[in-house]
Amino acid sequence: xxxxxxxxxxxxxxxxxxxxxxxxxxxxxxxxxxxxxxxxxxxxxxxxxxxxxxxxxxxxxxxxxxxxxxxxxxxxxxxxxxxxxxxxxxxxxxxxxxxxxxxxxxxxxxxxxxxxxxxxxxxxxxxxxxxxxxxxxxxxxxxxxxxxxxxxxxxxxxxxxxxxxxxxxxxxxxxxxxxxxxxxxxxxxxxxxxxxxxxxxxxxxxxxxxxxxxxxxxxxxxxxxxxxxxxxxxxxxxxxxxxxxxxxxxxxxxxxxxxxxxxxxxxxxxxxxxxxxxxxxxxxxxxxxxxxxxxxxxxxxxxxxxxxxxxx
Amino acid sequence: xxxxxxxxxxxxxxxxxxxxxxxxxxxxxxxxxxxxxxxxxxxxxxxxxxxxxxxxxxxxxxxxxxxxxxxxxxxxxxxxxxxxxxxxxxxxxxxxxxxxxxxxxxxxxxxxxxxxxxxxxxxxxxxxxxxxxxxxxx
Numbered sequence: 001x002x003x004x005x006x007x008x009x010x011x012x013x014x015x016x017x018x019x020x021x022x023x024x025x026x027x028x029x030x031x032x033x034x035x036x037x038x039x040x041x042x043x044x045x046x047x048x049x050x051x052x053x054x055x056x057x058x059x060x061x062x063x064x065x066x067x068x069x070x071x072x073x074x075x076x077x078x079x080x081x082x083x084x085x086x087x088x089x090x091x092x093x094x095x096x097x098x099x100x101x102x103x104x105x106x107x108x109x110x111x112x113x114x115x116x117x118x119x120x121x122x123x124x125x126x127x128x129x130x131x132x133x134x135x136x137x138x139x140x141x142x143x144x145x146x147x148x149x150x151x152x153x154x155x156x157x158x159x160x161x162x163x164x165x166x167x168x169x170x171x172x173x174x175x176x177x178x179x180x181x182x183x184x185x186x187x188x189x190x191x192x193x194x195x196x197x198x199x200x201x202x203x204x205x206x207x208x209x210x211x212x213x214x215x216x217x218x219x220x221x222x223x224x225x226x227x228x229x230x231x232x233x234x235x236x237x238x239x240x241x242x243x244x245x246x247x248x249x250x251x252x253x254x255x256x257x258x259x260x261x262x263x264x265x266x267x268x269x270x271x272x273x274x275x276x277x278x279x280x281x282x283x284x285x286x287x288x289x290x291x292x293x294x295x296x297x298x299x300x301x302x303x304x305x306x307x308x309x310x311x312x
Numbered sequence: 313x314x315x316x317x318x319x320x321x322x323x324x325x326x327x328x329x330x331x332x333x334x335x336x337x338x339x340x341x342x343x344x345x346x347x348x349x350x351x352x353x354x355x356x357x358x359x360x361x362x363x364x365x366x367x368x369x370x371x372x373x374x375x376x377x378x379x380x381x382x383x384x385x386x387x388x389x390x391x392x393x394x395x396x397x398x399x400x401x402x403x404x405x406x407x408x409x410x411x412x413x414x415x416x417x418x419x420x421x422x423x424x425x426x427x428x429x430x431x432x433x434x435x436x437x438x439x440x441x442x443x444x445x446x447x448x449x450x
Contacts, residue, residue, distance in 0.1 A: 028431055031400065098400075149327070161344070164424060179431060
């Protein structure tokens with residue numbers, strides 16, 4: 001618990017520091033203030049990558065060790081990764097409208113990122129569809145290992161194909177084409193977002209542990225009822241547990257919620273006005289980032305509290 | 313549960329084949345825009361996207377739009393754009409325009425501004441839109 005608290009305080013502090021730096025640097029030559037949006041868009045994309053690589057590691061370790069803790073790591077990281085992928089797309093749209101002139105276009109990078117989101121939503125859906133914990137863990141581990149091939153494809157799409165999206169500035173061969181003040185702000189943001197990821201992941205793993213405990217309790221209660229039925233048929237000695245259905249593993253509605261809120265927000269703004277000032281766009285992007293992170297964190301904490309109640 | 317393995321191997325195979333197909337066969341179809349050289353070499357056809365750098369000193373306001381030259385360093389084409397130019401439109405910037413090529417002028421009705429991977433402070437280094445927009449540069 002102490003480590004978790006430290007992580008969460010650290011996440012808020014580093015985010016505040018990154019925000020100050022992101023707003024303090026000067027304007028970019030071409031984009032002016034709009035360049036600040038990249039200090040949240042790029043870290044969100046980095047964490048989508050990192051989260052799905054952690055899912056790969058958790059999946060592989062589960063298949064080797066057959067320990068459900070690695071499955072919980074893989075599943076939790078995938079959910080947090082879906083959150084960051086949705087955030088990346090939303091922030092990219094908020095940047096794209098004033099810079100390119102369009103919210104969305106069928107460019108290879110954009111389409112592949114959308115596919116990445118849907119494949120990992122499929123991963124979360126697969127987990128919901130398998131009731132047995134062990135076969136759920138095994139099957140989703142295979143998917144978690146196969147799906148990660150998308151990461152290099154998404155990342156290098158801008159080099160392999162001619163796209164509207166610019167090529168990478170940071171994870172690329174050769175010298176970084178970015179002036180030092182922007183680098184400082186970008187790296188501070190990358191660090192801060194990584195701490196946020198760690199804090200969210202930790203929370204999500206705790207929720208997964210409570211889910212597993214509740215599921216185990218429900219399963220053993222079911223066995224007791226079944227055993228009782230064999231020895232004394234027709235005599236319902238113990239009431240069946242009320243929350244058997246409730247104890248089912250429930251991966252996130254939060255990423256869906258966050259993604260749809262952001263997309264809805266983008267669409268509303270699109271219909272209202274496409275002529276915000278550059279600072280208006282920056283405020284929109286940063287506001288969407290902090291709001292969605294807060295919603296996800298609060299939602300995880302709420303789920304943790306309600307689960308802790310169920311598991312006793 | 314052993315039979316599940318029989319599913320994994322073909323599934324992996326299918327994924328690899330799809331990936332290979334995407335990377336090698338669809339390479340041209342996944343190209344978002346054509347360069348001035350490619351457009352100039354092609355016969356007049358349907359709607360295409362043309363991408364390049366706006367040549368400084370060629371921007372002229374026209375009634376209901378703007379005209380300018382777009383270059384890839386080898387070939388320069390004249391674009392007649394209908395509609396308001398994008399907010400960030402200026403000399404030297406990358407643009408992608410959508411429309412038709414009649415052999416002499418590219419008639420565009422949709423413009424997008426392309427930002428490259430360089431980020432420069434106002435008093436910082438020089439902005440070099442170098443090598444733009446070959447697309448296969450690293």
